[in-house]
Amino acid sequence: MMDIARLRQAGPYEWTLPPSAGEGGGEVRLFADAELLRGMDDKVLEQIRNVARLPGLVGAAMTMPDAHWGYGFPIGGVAAFDADAGGVVSAGGVGFDISCGIRCLRTDLSWEQLAPQRHHLADSLFREIPAGVGEEGRLRLSVRELEQVMRQGAHWAVAQGFGPADDLPYIEERGCVGGAEPDWVSDLAKKRQLGEMGTLGSGNHYLEVQVVDRIHDEAAAAAFGLRVGQVLVSIHCGSRGLGHQIGTDYLLLLAKSAASLGLTLPDRELACAPIRSDVGQHYLGAMNSAINCALANRQILAALTRGVLARYWPSARLDTLFDVSHNTCKVERHRVEGRERTLYVHRKGATRAFGPGHAGLPDAYQAVGQPVIIGGSMGTGSYILAGNPPEQNRAFASASHGAGRAMSRHQALKFWHGRQLVDELAARGILIRSGSLRGVAEEAPGAYKDVDRVAEVTEAAGLARRVAFLRPKICIKG
C-alpha cells in the first residue's frame, strides 16, 4: 500500500514526490490516479526515487499507471539519460527479460467463423507453439547462426522463410535495431539460446486468440484495420535464455565496476555504468543483440501461428498489426525544453508510444500514431491504443504495457489453484492450454490490477488514447 500523503498532485493524473531533506536527486513523476497509486507498494516510490538520483537523468524519473515493484527499477518505470551529461545505462532499468514485447496479428476471420473449431485450434496451437521454462523448439542454431540473429533481428527470420518481408515495416525499428555487438554476449548466454528460438517461454508470456469487442476510436481503428468481431492473435514473449543470461552477467559486472567508474549506487540492484564507458558500451551492444533476438523470436512464432491457422482456414490472412517491446533502453531523439536531444530511454515494463508523424512509424500509421499494446492478464482482456504527440505524452513517448501485477507470484499461489482457474475460465468461454497449472495460478487474473482502469487512466493522463478492447478466447501459457 502506497501512502499517497507523501505525494504532491501535479495534475489530475500526475503526481510528484518532493525530495526528502538533504537527499537531492532529480524529479520523480507518477502517472496514475489515487486508486491505482494506493494499490502500489511503497517500494515503487523508493525505487523510482533511486532512479532519479542516477547521474545524467533528463526530465523526471517516471512511472506508468500499471507500475509495480521490480528488481532495482520499478516495472512500469521510464527514465531517460544524456550521455553528454554523464548519463548512465542501467541493466536493472531494462530487466532480465530483455525486449519482452507483444506481436499483435490481425486475421480477416470473424469469431463466428472460427468458434466451431476453437477447441481444435487451441489444441493445435498448444502442440505447435513450444512453451514452458527451458522448452526448446525445432530450430537448432549454431553459434554463428545465432550471431546473425543478433545482428539482423526479424530480417534473419524472414530470410529463413519465417513470414513475409511485408511484416518488417510493422515491427519496432523495422525489425532490426542498430548497435548489436554479439562479441559482448557471453558464451553461456549464446549457448542457452541455441535451442530456444521460436519458443514462448513461461511466466506472464502467452499466445492469445482474441476478438475485437469494442472500438473506442473509429478513425484509428480503421487505420489499424480493426473492426468489431474480428479475430486477432497476440504473442507476448521476449529474448528467452539469451536475454536472461545477459541480464545476469551484466548486473553482476555493472555492480562490480560501479565504484571504479565513480558511481555510488543507491541500490546494488540498480547496477549501471556511464554510457560513455567501456562496460556501458558493452552492455548496450549485448542488450541490442538481445533485442534483435526477441524480434526474430516473435517473427518465428508468428510464422508458426500462421502454419496452424492455415490448416483450418487455408486462405485466412494473419497480418502484423504491430510488434513493440516493453523492456528496452533505446537511443531516441526527444525535444526537451525546446531543444532536440539524443537520449537513452529506459523503458522497463513500459511500451514505446510514438505519436502521429513520427519518422519511425510506417506510412499507414503516420496520421494516427503508433499502435500501443496493453496486454491484459489471463482471461481479462487487452487494449490497443494509439500514441499521442509529445504535447500530450510527457513521458518520452511511453505508455503502460499491461495490467501490472497487484500481488506477487508467491502470494497468488496462496489464493488460487490452476485447475480451478482453468475450469472457471472455460465456463466463461475462455480456453486455457498450459503445461504448468502452478504457472496458471501465479497468473490468476485477480493477481493483477484492473486492466480497464489502467487503460482508462493511461488515456486520461495523455499517454495514449484507447482504440479497441480485445476479449480473450484462447490462451496458450508457458
Add this chain to the structure above:
DNA sequence: ATGTTC
C-alpha cells in the same frame, strides 16, 4: 523473466 533455490 529464468536450465523456476547459482
